Amino acid sequence: MLTAVLLSLAGAWAFAVATVVQHRTATDAAEVQGSRWLLRLPRRPAWLAGQAAGALGVALHVAALRSGPVALVQPLLASGLVFALLLGAWIDRRHPGRPLPGLRQWLAALAVAGGLTAFLLSARPRAGTSLAPAAALAVVAGATLLLAGLAVFWTRRPAFPRRAAVRGAAAGACFGVTGLLLKQVAAGPPWSPAVVGTAVALAVVALVGVAMSQAAFAAGPLVDSLPVTTVLEPAIGVLLAGPLFGEVLLRGATARAGQLAGALLLGAGLVVLAGRRRTSAEEPVPAVAGRRPADLTRVSP
Helix, strand or coil: HHHHHHHHHHHHHHHHHHHHHHHHHHHHHHHCHHHHHHHHHCCCCHEEEEHHHHHHHHHHHHHHHHCHHHHHHHHCCCHHHHHHHCCCCCCCCCCCCCCCCCHHHHHHHHHHHHHHHHHHHCCEECCCCHHHHHHHHHHHHHHHHHHHHHHHHHHHCCCCHHHHHHHHHHHHHHHHHHHHHHHHHHHHHCCCHHHHHHHHHHHHHHHHHHHHHHHHHHHHHHHHHHHHHHHHHHHHHHHHHHHCCCCEEECCCCHHHHHHHHHHHHHHHHHHHHCCCCCCCHHCCCCCCCHHHHHCCCEEE
16 A cells, blocks of 8 residues: 555656646647647647656556555545645746735645545545446546537637636546546456457547646636646546445544545635636736737636
8 A cells, every 4th residue: 555655646746747847838839829729739848748747647657556446546646736736836936927826725725635635544445346347437438528528618718717627627537537447457458358448448538638638727827727627536536436446435434524524625625726816917918919818818717
């Protein structure tokens, strides 16, 4: 279990580095490259470096899933929220035009991390089976892709007020299911039809998740999308690990109370982060030649 914890924390830091780098690159690209910014991202060295950090995070994620249950690994990866906000604030201090998290946001981020920790300690997840039914995983993957498509359709208008949050939620759902698919691929026999099919679903869901996260990054400040993405990823993993892999959370009144308290603390932190007020640095910016006003404006929900 200790190995799984250390690997999960290392993966969380790698994902935090990838998130901050990709967010800054996606934001800059959307401002200066018009409607084709997403297609031009791979040409940017910084974005590729962020992808490399993300690939390292995936490798650590797989290793952690080999050593521990989904219900342990996924919540620990959510600690990347605090890592990312810390790293992002350190970088943004050099850019006066970018909004920085205030005291409320830092306290809320700590509440999210504390809530996840309390839930994890009181849940004490136990490993179940190594493999889940392939058909059930296929249904989950299909439903996730459908939700991502609905999120794209729902937020197609640039003036949609919660673009970053909705897209971040879709990314979180994709990443949560990606963890489940990763566990199946890591534990299954190589080249078996079931594992190959799951690997294909994994690739599709992961690519959609990356695309949704980049779209969320470009739609607003990191703090508007990252919290919901970070919370949904472990929540989906924990909720589905039981029915799919037979993982069990600790039962009993005390354990359930701790799990509930952790979930409430996590939810309170998320509400504060998602509902922060507009700062002066985020006031609408007038249109500039060659740029869309919707791309230049950074307005929080």
